[in-house]
Amino acid sequence: VQTILIADDEDHLRLLVRMTLESDGYRLLEASDGREALELARKERPALLIIDWMMPEMTGLQTLEALRGDPDTTAVPVIMLTAKSQKADRNQALRLGIRGYLVKPFSPLELMQLVETVLAGPHS
Amino acid sequence: MTAEGGGGSSLGSKQDLHAQLLRYAADLQTSVCRERDTHKQLSAIVEQLEMYTVDLRRAVAAERRRSDQLAEAHLDTILRLARASTFRDNETQAHASRLGLYSGVLAEALQMPERERQVLVTVAPMHDIGKIGVPDAILHKAGPLTPEEWSVMRRHPAIGASLLRGSSSDLIETARLVSLTHHEAWDGSGYPQGLRENETPICGRIVKFVDVYDALRSKRPYKPALSHEDTCQILLKGDGRTLPSEFDPRILDVFGDVQERFDEIYRQNRDE
Numbered sequence A: 001v002q003t004i005l006i007a008d009d010e011d012h013l014r015l016l017v018r019m020t021l022e023s024d025g026y027r028l029l030e031a032s033d034g035r036e037a038l039e040l041a042r043k044e045r046p047a048l049l050i051i052d053w054m055m056p057e058m059t060g061l062q063t064l065e066a067l068r069g070d071p072d073t074t075a076v077p078v079i080m081l082t083a084k085s086q087k088a089d090r091n092q093a094l095r096l097g098i099r100g101y102l103v104k105p106f107s108p109l110e111l112m113q114l115v116e117t118v119l120a121g122p123h124s
Numbered sequence B: 001m002t003a004e005g006g007g008g009s010s011l012g013s014k015q016d017l018h019a020q021l022l023r024y025a026a027d028l029q030t031s032v033c034r035e036r037d038t039h040k041q042l043s044a045i046v047e048q049l050e051m052y053t054v055d056l057r058r059a060v061a062a063e064r065r066r067s068d069q070l071a072e073a074h075l076d077t078i079l080r081l082a083r084a085s086t087f088r089d090n091e092t093q094a095h096a097s098r099l100g101l102y103s104g105v106l107a108e109a110l111q112m113p114e115r116e117r118q119v120l121v122t123v124a125p126m127h128d129i130g131k132i133g134v135p136d137a138i139l140h141k142a143g144p145l146t147p148e149e150w151s152v153m154r155r156h157p158a159i160g161a162s163l164l165r166g167s168s169s170d171l172i173e174t175a176r177l178v179s180l181t182h183h184e185a186w187d188g189s190g191y192p193q194g195l196r197e198n199e200t201p202i203c204g205r206i207v208k209f210v211d212v213y214d215a216l217r218s219k220r221p222y223k224p225a226l227s228h229e230d231t232c233q234i235l236l237k238g239d240g241r242t243l244p245s246e247f248d249p250r251i252l253d254v255f256g257d258v259q260e261r262f263d264e265i266y267r268q269n270r271d272e
Helices: A011-022 A034-044 A060-069 A087-094 A108-120 B010-087 B093-109 B114-126 B129-133 B147-153 B156-163 B170-181 B202-217 B228-237 B249-268
Strands: A003-007 A027-031 A048-051 A078-082 A100-103
Touching (some): A011 A108, A034 A060, A048 A108, A060 A078, A060 A087, A078 A108, A087 A100, A100 A108, A108 B010, B010 B093, B093 B114, B202 B249
8 A cells, every 4th residue: 555645734635635545545644734744754755745835834845855855755756735826836846856736726536646647657 | 990909090091901902903903814814714625625526526427428338338238149149040130129129018018117128128139049059950950850859949048047147237137037938838838947927027928928929920931921910819819839828818918909019010120
């Protein structure tokens, strides 16, 4: 079973993502801010991290930079799930080597598709 | 209202009141902001749930399309099986289709439920599918069969039933029952089990009757084609070989009301 870590400060959103992906057979871990996400990512080595941008403690972007700076977590594929819909935001995140960028409110079918594609693809 | 301690000047208490009002204003503003945040959060939740609803509808529609396609493919396979069953026999495709149509007329006259009627129309043409297990030497023999050959020939209902056994499809299950019981007779004189009366399911009783009707109407090596009137006469009154006691009396009863439609079906679906 592949483990997916969802980091978002909104409980309802984590719940929705959990329900959506658990029914596809994945194991879900939850973090409610960037720092917690970083700790869990180091400890649990998830196959995929789905992360919000605007979170307390550490933003998604800061978390991403920290992950990339650590050899243990540098390769974890990341999908950004955010309300930031500007093209400039998207490009900024893409420059940090993320595998997908979904804008809230997101389409669950699209999320499932994206997760499947990312997990099937080469983990580089 | 005086300030705490009692003895403050009126100027001092005025300042206190002012400070207190400012606190109230600040708290009010905080709670208004919080309210606005909650509202924003709620509308984000609602928007997200709307997305879920849209996707759910999309997923259900896609699922329904796929299930329709599957049902269609399933039916298509069964219809091809029905056609295949007529190839080895001397019976024609037209005979097989007619059996389905007559069965539909009787099922309607007997007020069977819609779905059961449709199923019967679809599977009645397969009643002789078990004949694919009967050797050509017997199936295509020009002269009369010996008693041994007859006993082989009479295995075809059971062969067909074993071919169709164990399916979860109501179509195939009805086809199995029709194959197994379409030579049973109301008076117990049929085969393979010698079932009596309602022991034979209604689908078998119907196909038994319409098979005899069509056989009488058709030209065979050993007999000429009979007219509709002569055929009705034999079915309702009997002759040396066919007796009315072989048929469900309810079927004979409703046949009287719908017999013209049997003639129409025969004329409109002649052998080529």
